[in-house]
Amino acid sequence: GNSVTQMEGPVTLSEEAFLTINCTYTATGYPSLFWYVQYPGEGLQLLLKATKADDKGSNKGFEATYRKETTSFHLEKGSVQVSDSAVYFCALNSGGSNYKLTFGKGTLLTVNP
Amino acid sequence: NAGVTQTPKFQVLKTGQSMTLQCAQDMNHNSMYWYRQDPGMGLRLIYYSASEGTTDKGEVPNGYNVSRLNKREFSLRLESAAPSQTSVYFCASRLDRGNGYTFGSGTRLTVV
Numbered sequence: 438g439n440s441v442t443q444m445e446g447p448v449t450l451s452e453e454a455f456l457t458i459n460c461t462y463t464a465t466g467y468p469s470l471f472w473y474v475q476y477p478g479e480g481l482q483l484l485l486k487a488t489k490a491d492d493k494g495s496n497k498g499f500e501a502t503y504r505k506e507t508t509s510f511h512l513e514k515g516s517v518q519v520s521d522s523a524v525y526f527c528a529l530n531s532g533g534s535n536y537k538l539t540f541g542k543g544t545l546l547t548v549n550p
Numbered sequence: 551n552a553g554v555t556q557t558p559k560f561q562v563l564k565t566g567q568s569m570t571l572q573c574a575q576d577m578n579h580n581s582m583y584w585y586r587q588d589p590g591m592g593l594r595l596i597y598y599s600a601s602e603g604t605t606d607k608g609e610v611p612n613g614y615n616v617s618r619l620n621k622r623e624f625s626l627r628l629e630s631a632a633p634s635q636t637s638v639y640f641c642a643s644r645l646d647r648g649n650g651y652t653f654g655s656g657t658r659l660t661v662v
Contacts, residue, residue, distance in 0.1 A: 471650050480554075480640055480653035481593075526593070528650075537583070537608070538651060542592035 439464045443527050443541035450517055450548050458512040458544050460501075460527035468531030470494075470503055470510040471538065475524040484512075484525070517548045552576050556641050556654035563631045563661045571626040571657050573641030581644045582624035583651065584608075584616060586637040593640070599624055631661045 444459040462468065469488045473481040485494030490505035499514045510527060527541040554575045563569055575582065584596040585608075595608030599618040613635060615627045624643075628635060638658050642651035 473650070480655045481642075481651070482653070483650040486650055537595060537598060540593045542590070 439468070439529060439531055439539040441527050441529055441539055441541035443525075443544050445544070447545040447547060450546070452519055452548055452550050453516045454548075456512070456514040456517045456521075456546070458525055458527075458546070460510045460512065460541060462508050462510065462527075462529050464508075464529055464531040464539075466531045468529040470501070471528040472499070472501055472510070472512050473526040473528060473540075475526065475543070477523070481526060517546075519548050519550055522546055522548045554641055554643055554652050554654035556639075556657050558657060559655070561657060561659050563628075563659065565632060565661060567631050568627065568629050569631065570628075571639055571641075571659075572623070573625065573654060574623045575641075575643040575652070576622065577643065577645070577652065578621070579643035579645050579652070580621075581646075582618065583642040583644075584614075584624070584626045585640045585642065586610065587640060587656075588637050596626065596639075631659075633661045635659065636661045 440463045442461050471486045472484040474484045475481045485496045487494040487503035493502045501510050501512045524543045524545050526543045528538045530538050557572045580601050583598040585593045594610045597616040599605045602621045605616050617625050638656050640656050641654040644651050
């Protein structure tokens with residue numbers, strides 16, 4: 438079946454540091470891949486997505502590249518801000534579960550001034 | 551443009567009580583979902599509705615029922631609440647499989 442594995446948190450960084458949150462997946466077929474962000478006390482928001490191999494999703498300075506050869510979709514940002522503090526979820530949909538997204542467990546990011 | 555609206559935002563129930571969580575979307579999305587979020591567990595799918603008139607079980611359906619009332623509305627019912635159902639519940643919708651979900655802001659439920 439489909440599964441998503443994210444790096445365990447929490448991740449604590451200083452402002453302007455470089456961010457990487459690793460995400461690898463197992464899926465049948467050719468999945469679409471997503472990153473969601475959840476700010477404290479809120480629901481999840483779609484951050485970016487990629488629907489085929491070598492696509493790069495980007496939004497708000499965040500980027501992730503769909504790597505089929507390594508089954509990965511790592512989230513990166515060159516210079517984080519305090520306002521980026523949130524929980525980040527990697528997700529996919531593929532194959533027989535086209536109607537449902539499979540989520541990773543989430544990674545808590547805290548950015549200190 | 552309201553997106554996905556969940557009511558109520560907070561609720562406290564006594565063990566054995568029943569309640570219905572309401573969800574409505576105004577984006578003409580086909581699929582709707584109910585998730586629960588617990589510390590250390592991520593998001594777990596309770597039930598989903600791929601299209602109007604259909605519902606299917608997710609990973610953790612026991613103790614819950616759902617109704618897809620029409621294309622806009624998808625409710626989640628707890629018939630006899632248990633402390634293990636204390637959680638934050640999220641409703642989501644999606645136009646089709648190529649798109650991501652749009653989430654509501656959640657219902658924080660405590661069962662005492």
